[in-house]
Every structure is written in structure tokens, then in C-alpha cells.
Amino acid sequence: MTVGTGNPPSESALFWTAISKSFVYSLLVCLGVIVLYPLLWMAASGFKTNTQIFNAPFAIPLSWSLENYIGAWNEGVRSFLVSSLIVTATSAFCTVMISAWTAYGLTRTRMPCKPLITGFILGGLMLSPTVALIPLVRMMQSVGLYNTHWALILLYTAFRIPFTTFLIRAYMLELPSDLDEAARMDGATEGQIFWHIMLPLCRPIIVSSVILHILFAWNEYLFAMIFTNAQEVQTLPVGLTSLMAKHGTDYAQVFAAMTISALPIVLLFFAMQRYFVRGLTEGIGK
Amino acid sequence: MVTAAEHPTRGAATDRAASGWLRRSGLRRRIAGLISLRWILLAVLLIGVLIYVPIVDNFRVSTTNRDIFTGEITNVGLANYERLLQDPVVWSALLNNTLYALLSIIFQVFGAFLLAAMIEGLKSKRARNFWRAMYFIPSAISTTVTGLLFYFIYQPDVGLLDAGLRAIGLGDWARPWLALEETAIFGIIAMSQWQGFGYSTLLFSIAIQKIPRELYDAAIMDGAGPIRRLWSITFPMSREMTGLMVIVTITGAFQVFNEIMVMTAGGPNNSSQVLGTWLYQQAFIQNEFGYGAAIAAVIFVVTMLTGAAQVWYTAKRRVKL
Numbered sequence A: 001m002t003v004g005t006g007n008p009p010s011e012s013a014l015f016w017t018a019i020s021k022s023f024v025y026s027l028l029v030c031l032g033v034i035v036l037y038p039l040l041w042m043a044a045s046g047f048k049t050n051t052q053i054f055n056a057p058f059a060i061p062l063s064w065s066l067e068n069y070i071g072a073w074n075e076g077v078r079s080f081l082v083s084s085l086i087v088t089a090t091s092a093f094c095t096v097m098i099s100a101w102t103a104y105g106l107t108r109t110r111m112p113c114k115p116l117i118t119g120f121i122l123g124g125l126m127l128s129p130t131v132a133l134i135p136l137v138r139m140m141q142s143v144g145l146y147n148t149h150w151a152l153i154l155l156y157t158a159f160r161i162p163f164t165t166f167l168i169r170a171y172m173l174e175l176p177s178d179l180d181e182a183a184r185m186d187g188a189t190e191g192q193i194f195w196h197i198m199l200p201l202c203r204p205i206i207v208s209s210v211i212l213h214i215l216f217a218w219n220e221y222l223f224a225m226i227f228t229n230a231q232e233v234q235t236l237p238v239g240l241t242s243l244m245a246k247h248g249t250d251y252a253q254v255f256a257a258m259t260i261s262a263l264p265i266v267l268l269f270f271a272m273q274r275y276f277v278r279g280l281t282e283g284i285g286k
Numbered sequence B: 001m002v003t004a005a006e007h008p009t010r011g012a013a014t015d016r017a018a019s020g021w022l023r024r025s026g027l028r029r030r031i032a033g034l035i036s037l038r039w040i041l042l043a044v045l046l047i048g049v050l051i052y053v054p055i056v057d058n059f060r061v062s063t064t065n066r067d068i069f070t071g072e073i074t075n076v077g078l079a080n081y082e083r084l085l086q087d088p089v090v091w092s093a094l095l096n097n098t099l100y101a102l103l104s105i106i107f108q109v110f111g112a113f114l115l116a117a118m119i120e121g122l123k124s125k126r127a128r129n130f131w132r133a134m135y136f137i138p139s140a141i142s143t144t145v146t147g148l149l150f151y152f153i154y155q156p157d158v159g160l161l162d163a164g165l166r167a168i169g170l171g172d173w174a175r176p177w178l179a180l181e182e183t184a185i186f187g188i189i190a191m192s193q194w195q196g197f198g199y200s201t202l203l204f205s206i207a208i209q210k211i212p213r214e215l216y217d218a219a220i221m222d223g224a225g226p227i228r229r230l231w232s233i234t235f236p237m238s239r240e241m242t243g244l245m246v247i248v249t250i251t252g253a254f255q256v257f258n259e260i261m262v263m264t265a266g267g268p269n270n271s272s273q274v275l276g277t278w279l280y281q282q283a284f285i286q287n288e289f290g291y292g293a294a295i296a297a298v299i300f301v302v303t304m305l306t307g308a309a310q311v312w313y314t315a316k317r318r319v320k321l
Helices: A011-045 A050-055 A067-108 A114-126 A129-144 A151-172 A178-185 A190-201 A203-219 A222-227 A236-246 A250-269 A273-285 B002-006 B016-036 B038-061 B080-084 B090-118 B124-138 B145-154 B160-167 B184-209 B214-222 B224-235 B239-255 B259-263 B275-285 B289-320
Strands: B063-066 B072-073
Touching: A011 A250, A011 B090, A011 B124, A011 B145, A011 B160, A011 B184, A050 A250, A067 A114, A067 A151, A067 A190, A067 A203, A067 A236, A067 B038, A114 A151, A114 B038, A114 B289, A129 A151, A129 A222, A129 B038, A129 B275, A129 B289, A151 A203, A151 A222, A151 A273, A151 B038, A178 A190, A178 B016, A178 B145, A178 B184, A190 A203, A190 B090, A203 A250, A222 A236, A222 B275, A236 A250, A236 B145, A250 A273, A250 B124, A250 B145, B016 B184, B038 B259, B038 B289, B063 B289, B080 B090, B080 B289, B090 B124, B090 B184, B090 B224, B090 B239, B090 B289, B124 B184, B145 B160, B145 B259, B184 B239, B184 B259, B214 B224, B224 B239, B239 B289, B259 B275, B275 B289
Parallel strands: none
Antiparallel strands: B063 B072
């Protein structure tokens, strides 16, 4: 079977290759424009005046003054951003710590009823937050957590533990157990093994989990809308809609607020792309 | 060993010393096992109290009604479910969810698959990374932001869409997209495709990267063109990812909420309601918690079915590998 480089490509084959290549590239570029243009338009409109937005939607801003951005910042965006940071950081920490503990327990200890517990925890993956919504509101109201950051932190943590445990558990299952067995023989306690051996070994998946959690918590809207109503506790996604309801006619300022809210997560994506991709593939592929 | 510890009489036949040792080590093991439950305690507690309990409680709530004026809660049995069957908005909401699922499968599963195949066919690695990353950007942004952005884009006065249509001479097509009953839901679904296609493209890219190169080399030697290779190698070899994406997409389509809330809140005239927004409308605007819980039960059934399909699908795949 030595076909090798065989017959040289004919002229018509070359022609079709060129055609299909230019088709692929024009499609990719078109889609790229469709994806980017609205986002750039959003950021640029934040620099415009309202009259310019109405009269020349396609035009480039006349001046690059940060007036709208500063206006939006003082009009509530600063407070929304702080709330988002508090809720995202705290729930990311809690979710990933608890999930790592759980994954360790599920993969490295001899606990009774392990399949049942695993099923219970991972079963949470299938349950939609919408279905729990109405009873949760009453629960949060009766314990006095309604309209606090804690409501969101608790809910984000509980609803993300199944997925995060699933990610970390899959990673731990693939780690060879020689190291922790050896440490166990040397008399290390379970706690020591977890903190000094497993956690450092799991660093890549921990980073991925943190990033995926940030992506979720920064953008979450349903819980944030239902469980908070005071401006001081609202996170960015809800804050934006209330800003829109209050200053709906000041388009430029709303555009500026939207840009401020989108920017951190886009930057994070580009900085941590590798970990993003790892988390996403582990999350769906297993 | 555990049996011996549980039934000391059975162990009596064996050496007494060994039996004592067994009993003690069995007990010790058992205690160690119970202590190791500390690792999962917090997770089980949080998930139990904040996910399982409310979901079970939702079914209880769905059999009650609260009088709006007196606040009195009465048990109404299955009345809320009967009302559900007769509510035309529930049916149109279900239809909208289904429409969402179908169009998302076309664009975000099959469209994204083709796009991923094109990207992975590019020679330069940098180009491949570049396009994948660029298309992913909208998926990283909150649906509130993208929803509001498209709310503006569809506006007849400042919006890009109508201005663009007029600019290329299609001014007749310009219309207030989100304010018309016929177009509102399609406008929202289009936004959702714009936001989500990069995410599924990324996942398909990864699936395609895992296909062994030799298959392509062999096909090229046999004279198979790019379309033929796509159809005979890439498509069958990434069928598992396609199946999984179809299921995930359907689940997502029946839980959709944010973009509708932000862009139309279900309007005009309930034409763009989906189950999630209708639940919100009934429970939190009309204060009909019982009826809202019944709508939630419908979402529960659908997501359980797709969830079971996903478990079944991945389990089947694991056996095969």
C-alpha cells in the first residue's frame, strides 16, 4: 500500500480548495463581526451622549469622556459591584472548600453507604433552582435571611456543590492513591493527608472550579432578583435591571453600567482561558 | 468481619482471641467509618436543606391556595393542576420552551458542530485558539447584560437592527421586534443563540481534537474530500458529544428565565412567556403561590426526564468504552 503522495492535485481540485478556504474564512470573519460588534457598540455607546445614541447609532463617539461611566458608578454600580464581589468571593470559597472535602470523603475514606451518599450529592445536579424557588423564599423569610448577602451565598454554595464535587471527585479518582497510602502508613491523619497531599495535587481542578464558580455567581440573576430588593444588597445583574427601571431614559449611562459589569468577567476569561476550558470539558465530558 | 461483630454467637465457633480481635477491629472500623462522614456532612446538610427539602415542599405548596385577602391557606388537592391544564398561557409557554429547545438544537448543537469542524480544520493553532476564544466571549457575560444589550438592539428608535435594515434598503422589514406578539419570542431566542453558540463550539472543538489523526490521514490517502471526511469521520466520532449536547440543550431550554425576564418579561400579551417566567408572574406578582408551585412541578418533571436521559446516556457510554 504505497499510495503515498500519489497523483498530484489537479487544477480544479486546487480551485475548489481555494473556494472552500475563502468560504470558511469569510464565514468565520462574519460570525466574528456579529459577535464583537454588539459588544463594541455597547462599550462605545457608554461614551456617547443620549442625543448621539438616538441620532447616529452607528457612529463612533465624538469624545471619549468617562462622564457616563463615572455617573453610572456613582448611581449605584459601585454598590452593586461590591455586593457582587462579596457574594462571588465568599460563595466561591465555601463551594470549593466544601466540595473538595466532600470529594475527598467520597474517594479516599471508608465511609458507610458511599454509593447512596454519592447519588444524593450528585443527584442535586439534576434539580432545577426554579422548582425550589417558592419554598425557598418562605424559608429565607422565616429565618430572617431574606434580602441579605447570606441568602445568596448560601444558595449559590448549595446549588453549586453538586457540580463542583462532581468535577473534583472525577479528578481525585484519577489520581493514583500511592502518595496518600504511603502517608497513611507513616501515621498521617486524614486531615493532614487532605491539606498537605490531596489539596496541592488537585490544584489545577481547584482553580478551574473556582473560575467556573465565579462565572456562575457573577452572572446569576434568578436568585439574586428574588432574594434581594434593597439597593445595598443587590448584585450587578439585578442592579442593572433596577438601574434600567429607574434611569431607563438615560441610555448612555445604562450602556456604561453594562460595560462595567461585563468587563471583569471577560478579562478573567482571557487571563484564565486554560482553566476555563479544562473545567468545561471535565464538566460535560465525564 | 462486620458480620462477626454484629452476631457474636456466630463468631463463637472460631478462636476466642481471634474473635475478640475481630470484634474490636470491626467496631473500630465502624467508628472510623462514621467519623469519616464528617467529610461530607456540610455538603449533605446544605444540599438537603436548600435543594431537596424545598423541592419536596414545592409539591405540598402546589396542593394549597392562599386567600389573597385573608391570607388563609386552604388545601385544594389537585385543583391547581386542573387549572394548569386549562390555562392557555401554560400551553403557549410550553410551546415557547419547545421552540427554544428546537432552535437551540439546530444552531447550538448542529451549527456549532459544523463551525467547530471548520475551526479545527484550520492549519494554524493560533488561528484556532483565536476564533474559539472570540466566539466564547458572549457566553462569559451575564444574560442580564446581553439581554439588555439586545433589548436596545431591537428598539425601533435607537436599535442597531432596524437602523441596519434601513441602511441596506430593507426598511420594510424594520419593526419593533420585541413589541410584536409574532416576533418577540424569536428575538429572544436569536439573542440566546448569539450568546450560546461559542460555548458549544468550544465543547465540540475539544471532542473533535480527541479524534485520532490517523483516521484522517487514511481517509485522505483513500481520496476522501473534506465534506466526505466530515460526514464519515468527524460526525460519527463526535456523536457522543452531540447526544450529550442535545440533552443539555433541552434541559437548558426548559429552565430558561433570565433573558425573557430582562427583554420582555413575557409580553406582549404573554406571547413570550415560558414556564419559568409564568411561574414567577403567578407566584410573585399575583401572589398565587400554590399555582406557581404547580407550574414548578411541570418544570420538575421535564428536567427530571432530561436528567434521567443524561444519566442513562453517559452510563451507556461508559459501559461501551
